[in-house]
Amino acid sequence: MTIARQSRVAPIGAILARHVLPTLQRAQKLPLRISCIGTAYYEGMDDADGFDQIVAIGECPSPEDAMSLASRRVAAGDIRVGTDEMLRLRPRIIVIQDSDQGLVIAGMIRAGIVLWQQPVASDAEARRVVTEASKLRGAAFTASGRGEHASAREHRYRASQLEARLVDALWRETAAELLRMPLAA
Template identity: 55%
Template sequence: MTTFSSFDTFRPISQMVATDVMPALARPRTLPLRVSCLGTASHGDGEAGDSFDRIIPLGECLSAEDAMRFASLRLSQGSICTGPDSFTHFRPRIMLIEDREHRLVLAGCIRARAIIWQQPVASDAEARRIVTEASRLRGMAFRPSEPCDARRLRYRAAALEARLVDPFWRETAADLLRLPQAA
């Protein structure tokens, strides 16, 4: 005769609430996801002296997968800086996906008109190391006399910070980057 313990067939209600119910309730409060692009803008001929950093809001999506597709589409179409308040020159650098509470869901560096989505940090310790290095780079950005050098250091810091996905979204982001279409 085989006997089963209650732990072999049933999960405690507290575990079900913590792993199934609470995340399902929290997720709708975080939607829609906001897609935006960080880049260098200018109204003139794009020379370094008159350019400045700008975040351009692109739109909202109801899922992270849709947000990734939307961001890639806008970049490939060259339709990031459009509208009445657009800039003559805009160089996209980093694509951002944030939830309603402004928590980072996923970010990617832009190279050759493609988004290279960054793998989220795996732990709080790794996040602390990235924050330390990004802070060091931002501190170095105050030293150069050339605005281009300072901007380059700030973007290196921002590229590192692209991995600082909010703990609520880390697992989702990591799962998304494992999918074939994310590559």
């Protein structure tokens, strides 16, 4: 009688390829940069007179630290465009990128909290998101050409909401795991 051996131990090559190498690749892309995309406007002016603005918030050594810093800054409401006290920012999106500009995770800002977005699950889903976002950016370009700046900004914002899911393939699993953690909610 022959006994079939079933091994529960993964081959070393599989462990290296699945766990060690991606960890080393992510480590080479540190520190992570945190930015806020929003609408800047001067106090007392209409929101339609505002303009899109990206504000650098800081750098962190890990996705967890970056998410925590971003959430604290948004909750405190202390994201400023510059030193001009009359210039205000309505923050809309938080973006965390690696040193190669790859998207690690992003979130929409609502009522002083960051709603972190679930990353795309596959390259096929990423292509669908890119197609839809491109359509929205085209609509924004058309609206801008007609002088409908508020409508154009809204189309660009909706496109950015979709693009927030376009997490770099290297970071997708990490981002999904972070969103499963109770503190990320």
